[in-house]
Amino acid sequence: MKKKIAIQGVHGCFHEQAARLYYGEEIEVVECLSFEDLFVSLEQKTADGAVMAIENTVSGGLLPNYSLLHKYGKQIKGEVFLRIKQNLMALPGQKIEDIREVHSHYMAIAQTRSFFQEYPHIRLIESEDTAKSAADIATKRQMHVGAIASGLAAELFGLEILQESIETHKQNFTRFLILDDKLNVEKRDIDKSSICFTIPHVKGRLSQILSIFSFYDLNLTKIQSLPIPGKEWQYFFYVDLKFEEYNRYREAMNAVQPLMEDVKIMGEYKSYNE
Amino acid sequence: MKKKIAIQGVHGCFHEQAARLYYGEEIEVVECLSFEDLFVSLEQKTADGAVMAIENTVSGGLLPNYSLLHKYGKQIKGEVFLRIKQNLMALPGQKIEDIREVHSHYMAIAQTRSFFQEYPHIRLIESEDTAKSAADIATKRQMHVGAIASGLAAELFGLEILQESIETHKQNFTRFLILDDKLNVEKRDIDKSSICFTIPHVKGRLSQILSIFSFYDLNLTKIQSLPIPGKEWQYFFYVDLKFEEYNRYREAMNAVQPLMEDVKIMGEYKSYNE
Numbered sequence: 001m002k003k004k005i006a007i008q009g010v011h012g013c014f015h016e017q018a019a020r021l022y023y024g025e026e027i028e029v030v031e032c033l034s035f036e037d038l039f040v041s042l043e044q045k046t047a048d049g050a051v052m053a054i055e056n057t058v059s060g061g062l063l064p065n066y067s068l069l070h071k072y073g074k075q076i077k078g079e080v081f082l083r084i085k086q087n088l089m090a091l092p093g094q095k096i097e098d099i100r101e102v103h104s105h106y107m108a109i110a111q112t113r114s115f116f117q118e119y120p121h122i123r124l125i126e127s128e129d130t131a132k133s134a135a136d137i138a139t140k141r142q143m144h145v146g147a148i149a150s151g152l153a154a155e156l157f158g159l160e161i162l163q164e165s166i167e168t169h170k171q172n173f174t175r176f177l178i179l180d181d182k183l184n185v186e187k188r189d190i191d192k193s194s195i196c197f198t199i200p201h202v203k204g205r206l207s208q209i210l211s212i213f214s215f216y217d218l219n220l221t222k223i224q225s226l227p228i229p230g231k232e233w234q235y236f237f238y239v240d241l242k243f244e245e246y247n248r249y250r251e252a253m254n255a256v257q258p259l260m261e262d263v264k265i266m267g268e269y270k271s272y273n274e
Numbered sequence: 275m276k277k278k279i280a281i282q283g284v285h286g287c288f289h290e291q292a293a294r295l296y297y298g299e300e301i302e303v304v305e306c307l308s309f310e311d312l313f314v315s316l317e318q319k320t321a322d323g324a325v326m327a328i329e330n331t332v333s334g335g336l337l338p339n340y341s342l343l344h345k346y347g348k349q350i351k352g353e354v355f356l357r358i359k360q361n362l363m364a365l366p367g368q369k370i371e372d373i374r375e376v377h378s379h380y381m382a383i384a385q386t387r388s389f390f391q392e393y394p395h396i397r398l399i400e401s402e403d404t405a406k407s408a409a410d411i412a413t414k415r416q417m418h419v420g421a422i423a424s425g426l427a428a429e430l431f432g433l434e435i436l437q438e439s440i441e442t443h444k445q446n447f448t449r450f451l452i453l454d455d456k457l458n459v460e461k462r463d464i465d466k467s468s469i470c471f472t473i474p475h476v477k478g479r480l481s482q483i484l485s486i487f488s489f490y491d492l493n494l495t496k497i498q499s500l501p502i503p504g505k506e507w508q509y510f511f512y513v514d515l516k517f518e519e520y521n522r523y524r525e526a527m528n529a530v531q532p533l534m535e536d537v538k539i540m541g542e543y544k545s546y547n548e
Binding site: 034057058062063067106109110124125126168203204206210215217219220221223224225226235 | 334341388391475478487494500
């Protein structure tokens with residue numbers, strides 16, 4: 001029986017590409033039209049695992065997705081990085097001058113907005129999903145409508161690519177998290193951890209914490225602060241740590257905990273290596 | 275003559291609220307339909323200053339806006355924080371059951387998506403601007419269409435608020451940057467700086483840098499890392515620093531520069547105090 005993996009989006013979307021990159025081709029994809037639905041399908045056991053975008057090198061973090069992790073009490077079990085190549089596609093025979101509106105996910109629109117500055121006659125309309133916009137054009141035989149989606153979507157739905165790689169920044173990578181309770185990561189394979197914590201306004205507190213991480217040979221691969229409004233001088237942090245020895249990482253966590261408040265370990269997993 | 279301030283969006287948008295909060299009511303607003311147009315109106319001198327959203331406590335940073343700062347060589351001259359209260363509005367007399375589609379800026383849609391989960395019959399459509407969506411409903415007398423926008427927009431365009439404060443997270447603040455070459459910030463008033471830099475993969479390098487900041491009494495009010503794809507182990511950082519003494523901040527910068535690469539000071543300015 002194929003493993004069922006929930007993705008945000010429909011067949012042909014970047015989430016499906018990421019899922020296949022992580023799990024291989026032998027999966028059955030469960031389409032979800034929102035990030036929250038990923039968690040719902042895990043809870044209702046209609047999926048064995050899920051793949052969820054968490055940050056992009058150009059547009060930054062999808063912070064609300066961290067809130068979903070907390071809400072549903074799910075642990076990160078892995079990660080995968082995918083280069084995002086956006087393409088403008090339409091029904092075969094259509095030219096870019098024929099296109100009046102382009103549908104896609106808001107992130108894809110944000111990533112390609114400068115391409116469309118040359119085409120002020122094209123209206124950009126947010127849809128639930130890049131690949132769904134492509135599928136809609138194909139099934140409804142929509143003239144004068146384009147979609148921004150993956151090359152896989154063009155192939156699957158028989159659309160023609162009018163312009164390839166229209167993303168503004170070519171170094172455009174998205175990091176996806178793997179949520180899968182059935183995935184048992186062996187302790188000896190764990191080399192990465194995602195944590196979040198609050199620190200009170202104590203002079204030099206963050207540098208103390210980072211010194212301890214460094215002393216225990218932990219590499220910080222991500223740090224992002226968020227101000228906590230209403231609580232002056234309090235900051236909330238998302239941090240990713242890479243390490244070689246799991247036990248040393250645990251020792252480091254014990255050493256830093258007294259310096260932090262509200263520490264949460266969001267997942268301990270094997271980092272992605274191409 | 276009133277000072278001309280460029281805003282991203284049209285009359286009634288959050289950018290206008292932020293501009294009035296910073297400059298007071300005696301301004302003439304220059305509407306821009308993209309963030310890039312803010313810079314164009316500064317270059318073409320159709321505006322004296324500009325207000326640009328840079329980060330939100332819920333959805334995170336608008337990283338592409340930093341790239342615009344670099345591209346146009348503009349310095350940050352100030353900042354302002356605004357609480358974002360999103361409202362669903364429509365023509366007077368319309369009920370929520372009558373609404374088939376809701377138009378708004380993608381960020382406003384992202385911030386209110388969970389409210390709309392209860393109304394699956396409503397289609398969410400991205401527009402250029404929150405207030406423009408509200409204005410369109412009013413001028414075109416659009417039935418069955420709603421907009422997500424500020425209370426100011428409802429007031430200006432004579433729309434009825436169907437539901438107030440529909441943002442998922444009530445602690446929703448946006449930070450706006452002030453870009454204004456004509457604003458001469460006195461050195462003695464400067465208490466904040468925004469910098470970006472790269473650090474090579476040297477063990478503990480970031481904690482060394484933060485220790486120096488702490489030694490010189492600089493408070494880190496923001497830190498965000500971005501991986502540089504293709505350059506393994508290189509990271510790019512956006513950091514905001516608050517301080518009391520400008521000279522001590524300069525000393526700290528001299529002390530840390532040898533530890534960083536490609537340092538850029540994006541602005542030295544007076545921090546926002548309510």
